[in-house]
Amino acid sequence: xxxxxxxxxxxxxxxxxxxxxxxxxxxxxxQLLGYKDSTLLKNTIAEASLxxxxxxxxxxxxxxxxxxxxxxxxKIKISFNPDWEFGMASSIVNGLQKLxxxxxxxxxxxxxxxDQPYVSSLIFENLIQEYNxxxxxxxxxxxxxxxxxxxxxxKKYFAELLELKGQEGAKKIISKFSDDVVSILFxxxxxxxxxxxxxxxxxxxx
Numbered sequence: 001x002x003x004x005x006x007x008x009x010x011x012x013x014x015x016x017x018x019x020x021x022x023x024x025x026x027x028x029x030x031q032l033l034g035y036k037d038s039t040l041l042k043n044t045i046a047e048a049s050l051x052x053x054x055x056x057x058x059x060x061x062x063x064x065x066x067x068x069x070x071x072x073x074x075k076i077k078i079s080f081n082p083d084w085e086f087g088m089a090s091s092i093v094n095g096l097q098k099l100x101x102x103x104x105x106x107x108x109x110x111x112x113x114x115d116q117p118y119v120s121s122l123i124f125e126n127l128i129q130e131y132n133x134x135x136x137x138x139x140x141x142x143x144x145x146x147x148x149x150x151x152x153x154x155k156k157y158f159a160e161l162l163e164l165k166g167q168e169g170a171k172k173i174i175s176k177f178s179d180d181v182v183s184i185l186f187x188x189x190x191x192x193x194x195x196x197x198x199x200x201x202x203x204x205x206x
Contacts, residue, residue, distance in 0.1 A: 011051075011052060011053045011054065011128060012053075012103070012105060012106045012107045012108065013051070013053075013054050013106065013107070013108040013109070013110060013128055013152070014054065014055045014056075014057060014099040014103060014106050014108070014109045014110070015048045015051065015054050015055070015056045015057070015109075015110045015112060015124060015150075016056075016057045016058075016059060016092075016095035016096065016098075016099060016109055016110070016111050016112070017041070017044055017045060017048065017056065017057070017058045017059065017095075017112050017113070017114055018059050018088065018091045018092065018095065018111060018112070018113050018114070019031045019041050019058055019059060019060055019061075019067065019113075019114040020059050020060055020061025020062060020064075020081045020084035020090075020091045020094075021061065021062060021084065022061070022062035022063070022084075022085075023062075023194075025194050025195050026193070026194065026195060026196060026199070027196070029062070029063045029066060029067060030114070030115050030193050030194075030199075031063070031067050031114050031115075032063075032066065032067065032070065033193065033199055035117055035202075036206075039070065040114050040115055040117060040193060041058070041067065041070075041071075041114040042070065042071070043117065043119075044112060044113075044114050044116070044119055045058065045071070045075070045076060047119055047120050047121045047123075047124065048112065048121070048124060049075060049076075049121075050121035050124075051121055051124045051125055051128070054110075054124070055077070055099070055102070055103055055106070056075070056076040056077065057076065057077045057078075057079055057095050057098050057099055057102075058071065058076050058077070058078050058079070059079050059080075059081050059091045059094050059095040059098075060078060060079070060080050060081065061080070061081045061082075061083075061084025061085075061091065062084055062085075064080050068080075077098065077102060079094055079095055079098040081094040081095075086166060087165075087166045087167040087168070088164075088167060088168070088169045089164035089165050089166055089167065089168045089169065092111060092161055092164055092169065092170065093161070093162050093164060095109075095111070096109055096158060096161050096162060097162070100158070106155070107154065107155050108128070108131060108152050108153065108154055108155065109152070109153050109155075109158070109161075110124060110127055110128075110150050110151065110152045110153075111149055111150065111151055111153070111170055112124075112149055112150040113149050113150075113192070115192045115193040115194070116149065116150075116189060116191065116192050117191065117192075117193065117202055118186075118187070118188035118189065118191060119150065119186075119189075123141060123150055123184070123186050123189075124150060126184045127139045127141070127150060127151070127152040127184060128152065130152075130182055130183075130184050131152055131154070134182050136180055136181060136182040137153065137154040137156055137157055137177065137180040137181075138151065138152065138153055138154070138157065138173070138174055138177060138180055138181045138182070139151065139152040139181075139182055139183065139184065140152075140170075140174055140181060140182075140183050140184075141183065141184060141185075141186035141189050142183035142184065142185055142186060142189075143185070143186050143187070143188070143189030143190045144189070144190035146190075147171070147174050147181065147183055148170070148171065148189065149170065149189075150186075151170045151174065153170075153173070157173055157177070160173050160176075160177075161173065
């Protein structure tokens with residue numbers, strides 16, 4: 001038992017949840033949409049919280065006061081991104097900088113978004129297990145013939161991530177270093193909530 005606990009403690013992986021967008025196509029903050037007796041964002045946080053020893057950072061931006069008052073700061077760290085309007089890259093940089101400031105010895109960072117309703121702790125754990133098994137520097141989720149979030153990056157890619165600009169996201173680095181990428185299957189990973197129709201369809205399935 002002692003060995004198992006010791007092994008688990010070696011997991012130095014931060015989970016950065018990107019929740020700074022203004023949900024322009026939806027007309028209301030998607031982060032706060034009701035889901036599973038909770039909200040989309042809090043569901044993602046709850047699943048991430050089940051990963052042993054992971055530290056969670058939520059990057060907020062648009063509607064940050066509304067969103068932050070719904071969150072429990074005893075379980076997560078909140079990082080406000082004042083540059084959220086400039087695109088996804090600013091939130092990736094903001095969240096990673098916060099992780100490096102708070103936990104400078106952490107070796108991996110998983111980036112997740114708040115509008116993939118089918119994300120689960122198993123997805124996060126599979127990313128970490130695949131990294132441990134293969135030693136690959138990037139472990140991405142595979143769905144709909146693409147690779148995307150949640151995605152794990154080893155620290156050797158932190159400098160590249162911090163250089164992202166504008167609308168650039170994790171996919172730029174996944175493409176650039178494709179030889180060092182491995183993937184896990186994320187069924188229903190292609191389902192995200194961008195419009196009212198997306199949300200209505202999701203609700204009708206429950």
